[in-house]
């Protein structure tokens with residue numbers, strides 16, 4: 232039942248800022264297992280792992296992957312341990328978004344700072360700790376790196392690539408640009424690799440959301456040493472810091488919702504769209520149709536949207552004060 236409903240997501244046509252876009256609605260893939268995590272983790276869902284009853288990973292308390300891992304573990308009937316650097320007390324006392332939903336799915340979220348004397352340990356050390364201190368003591372465990380940055384992700388991402396290929400063929404589209412924002416770069420990389428291996432001209436355009444372009448290239452090389460298989464990196468023309476709030480991010484998110492009727496995600500998608508629009512503006516000769524992949528993650532909006540609303544009302548309040556003091 233679950234397997235059949237994961238075999239396809241719809242493509243919708245919409246118009247934004249006077250241009251037509253196709254949107255691959257991977258956010259609609261499945262009620263509890265959707266977006267690019269469903270693609271990247273599909274290998275684990277679709278295969279049987281003899282003797283395994285525990286899944287371990289790590290990341291941040293509001294990571295989209297935290298919720299998706301918890302959904303996977305629930306579907307597989309596995310225990311799920313997720314290590315985070317630190318769980319802030321306000322998150323514990325008022326659970327929201329991915330954190331709340333993961334706990335409801337039975338996730339055991341482990342605060343690394345309480346295990347280690349140094350509470351500022353970077354994520355890399357969590358991975359070392361898990362690999363050296365945890366996994367050697369468990370024979371029943373699967374470890375998946377942060378965000379599903381691993382070769383196994385190709386299994387499900389190839390299915391997404393095949394769906395896009397079939398859709399393009401059915402619609403007589405010979406060539407198309409495929410746009411999506413990157414974190415670890417795993418989804419974009421395996422898409423581009425698939426299209427090249429199938430001798431299709433489709434170009435994957437992606438932008439670096441969590442680090443620099445150099446960081447993203449490094450992520451591609453970790454999974455695939457052949458540079459010719461790597462996606463094209465586009466950018467917004469300026470630097471943004473991951474997780475920080477930017478007025479233009481919230482503005483384009485609201486504009487997209489109004490014009491397309493689609494709710495996008497608030498961490499990756501605003502930069503994805505700003506970079507894509509920047510690319511289209513500076514590359515007028517590239518007139519190919521564009522398919523943007525909606526990679527899910529909407530539960531995260533439960534925490535991101537109130538943060539943006541608070542920021543907007545604080546700004547409105549300080550502007551009102553400024554105007555009042557000017558006119559007095």
Ligand SMILES: Cc1ncc(COP(=O)(O)O)c(C=O)c1O
Nearest residue numbers: 295413414415416417418499528
């Ligand atoms: C909504 C959303 N978009 C984009 C990404 C980035 O995906 P990747 O790590 O495969 O580059 C993520 C993280 O998995 C995500 O949750």
